[in-house]
Amino acid sequence: MTDQNPKTLIVVTGPTAVGKTSLSIELAQFFNAEILSADSRQFYKELNIGVARPDEEELSAVKHHFIAHLSVHDYYNVSKYEVEALDRLQHLFSTYNYAIMTGGSGMYIDAVCKGIADLPDADPQLREELNLQLKEEGIEFLRAQLKLLDPDYYQQVDLANPIRIIRALEVILETGKPYSYFRDNTYKKRPFHIIKLALQLERNILNERINLRVDEMFEKGLLSEAESLLPYQKLTALNTVGYKELFDYFNQKISFDQAKEDIKTHTRRYAKRQMTWYRKDPDIVWFNPSEKVKIIQYIEQQRRHEL
RNA sequence: GGCGUCGUAGCUCAGUAGGUAGAGCAGAGGACUGAAAAUCCUUGUGUCACUGGUUCGAUUCCAGUCGAUGCCA
Numbered sequence: 001m002t003d004q005n006p007k008t009l010i011v012v013t014g015p016t017a018v019g020k021t022s023l024s025i026e027l028a029q030f031f032n033a034e035i036l037s038a039d040s041r042q043f044y045k046e047l048n049i050g051v052a053r054p055d056e057e058e059l060s061a062v063k064h065h066f067i068a069h070l071s072v073h074d075y076y077n078v079s080k081y082e083v084e085a086l087d088r089l090q091h092l093f094s095t096y097n098y099a100i101m102t103g104g105s106g107m108y109i110d111a112v113c114k115g116i117a118d119l120p121d122a123d124p125q126l127r128e129e130l131n132l133q134l135k136e137e138g139i140e141f142l143r144a145q146l147k148l149l150d151p152d153y154y155q156q157v158d159l160a161n162p163i164r165i166i167r168a169l170e171v172i173l174e175t176g177k178p179y180s181y182f183r184d185n186t187y188k189k190r191p192f193h194i195i196k197l198a199l200q201l202e203r204n205i206l207n208e209r210i211n212l213r214v215d216e217m218f219e220k221g222l223l224s225e226a227e228s229l230l231p232y233q234k235l236t237a238l239n240t241v242g243y244k245e246l247f248d249y250f251n252q253k254i255s256f257d258q259a260k261e262d263i264k265t266h267t268r269r270y271a272k273r274q275m276t277w278y279r280k281d282p283d284i285v286w287f288n289p290s291e292k293v294k295i296i297q298y299i300e301q302q303r304r305h306e307l
Numbered sequence: 308g309g310c311g312u313c314g315u316a317g318c319u320c321a322g323u324a325g326g327u328a329g330a331g332c333a334g335a336g337g338a339c340u341g342a343a344a345a346u347c348c349u350u351g352u353g354u355c356a357c358u359g360g361u362u363c364g365a366u367u368c369c370a371g372u373c374g375a376u377g378c379c380a
Contacts, residue, residue: 016344041344051344077341107343117340127342158338161347167340183340203335241344265333270344276337 007093007192010299011109012102014199015271017209019289021054024102028062031098036085037066038103041240044072046229049222050242072237082111106277115188120174130166145169150178195302198278199289210267241266
């Protein structure tokens with residue numbers, strides 16, 4: 001591919017605690033770029049310690065976007081992020097040749113790189129109704145509705161997963177059209193190059209880092225951060241590892257030690273799910289976090305190749 | 308020291324009226340189209356503590372050894 005467009009988005013992803021933040025800052029400095037966070041929990045200003053937001057020093061070293069720009073009370077979703085990130089990229093590319101997107105939310109990264117179907121936002125009231133139906137009538141009831149309203153999607157959807165069924169019903173009931181009508185798996189072409197890389201560590205080393213980082217979070221005051229958010233525990237943004245376990249502790253469902261263990265376990269599982277997501281992306285090239293020189297060489301080589 | 312109970316998957320434990328065993332959790336793999344740090348699916352062979360004995364056959368019964376634990380001294 002040869003064209004004269006030099007604008008390049010460097011995507012740095014990988015499982016939680018692998019070392020994305022510090023590498024991104026170094027790359028941003030090297031390539032003279034700003035950083036866009038693609039971390040669906042670092043968006044929220046109330047979440048800091050528990051979501052390992054970059055510290056003040058890191059944030060002042062390089063300009064970051066999409067960090068602490070929302071409140072946990074705001075409704076947000078991938079599609080909004082797609083629009084806002086593309087808009088911000090266009091703006092950044094008017095002065096810079098590079099931008100760096102870093103974070104662990106695979107779906108959010110994909111929305112920016114590949115696009116996502118054009119669907120209506122969730123209607124909170126309808127969602128509440130459907131959740132109530134799930135609770136009172138059971139998942140079978142929702143399945144039956146879906147089967148009637150969108151037999152095609154009924155064939156494809158994970159019928160054990162209430163979230164998927166509810167989402168489809170939301171769209172159908174809001175628009176009067178089947179959910180499958182909106183689903184679109186064609187990739188959108190972006191007006192910039194994308195170089196995707198991911199960081200990887202051996203599982204047991206990553207697990208050690210996770211355990212260590214959770215301990216550090218507690219030293220930094222995670223307990224009081226979570227306590228201050230207890231009144232909002234029902235919010236979607238607070239259905240987050242590091243907080244929900246402490247809510248269980250505050251609600252006297254589990255002991256403090258158990259909560260701490262659960263946070264470690266759930267973070268490990270989160271990292272595992274992230275790996276599952278990235279592994280199937282053929283555009284990702286994998287590196288060890290320590291291979292900074294190699295990573296820079298790779299990026300430069302890709303650029304030369306594309307220009 | 309004596310008496311009792313226990314020793315089974317990484318952990319907690321079930322079970323086999325003698326035919327080599329199974330749950331939960333952890334772990335592993337996967338899915339994923341506006342809840343995504345969310346949500347969901349699949350996945351359990353391990354000297355049944357050790358050494359002998361009885362038996363066609365012992366993880367299961369018996370004896371001893373070691374370890375854990377409780378009570379009594």
